[in-house]
């Protein structure tokens with residue numbers, strides 16, 4: 001069953017066309033890797049699917065609802081309550097401890113602080129960071145910080161996790177750890193994952209790979225998706 005779809009999505013930044021009619025169907029519980037050369041439109045597609053950007057033309061649906069037709073308030077509620085995010089450079093809040101960073105999505109959804117911290121804490125052994133919850137991001141390695149970012153992306157049990165080059169800033173061992181944890185956690189809960197990457201070894205963790213080239217989505221056979 002399809003959970004998330006893009007149909008004929010076009011988006012330009014000024015006179016630069018980033019997407020030129022992109023189509024993608026993501027099934028519930030599916031892990032899809034979006035690959036393709038730099039500048040081809042991968043991040044823009046991810047941002048449209050996640051309700052961060054609104055296409056100029058075309059439709060984005062989540063669970064049968066048009067999300068491109070929602071206003072900023074509706075899309076931001078959807079992002080907060082239903083989607084999780086992991087970006088290339090973790091983007092942890094440096095003033096907060098690792099634990100507080102993980103608790104953030106829960107706090108923003110109105111979960112009480114004590115409960116949010118408790119739920120955040122449960123993630124640390126799962127991502128191999130037992131005992132590191134009170135560190136700040138400056139006291140963590142890149143791989144550790146990215147595992148904190150992963151826990152933050154998953155703590156509120158999102159229906160979809162969007163990951164944009166989640167291993168892009170890591171060495172291969174740390175990258176593998178992050179991918180293993182991400183895929184394991186997603187499979188355990190049936191979380192749908194859309195991951196943008198330019199690394200074939202990262203895409204190998206996915207159920208399916210698509211390639212974005214010149215603002216269009218192609219399947220692995222190299223043809224534009226129907």
Ligand code: ADP
Pocket residue numbers: 013016017018036037038039040041042043044045
């Ligand atoms: P990728 O993720 O595949 O590297 P992007 O989706 O980031 O590609 O970018 C697609 C195209 O849109 C590129 O030509 C890029 O320069 C342009 N672009 C992306 N974001 C912006 C922006 N905020 N302002 C202007 N141009 C942008």
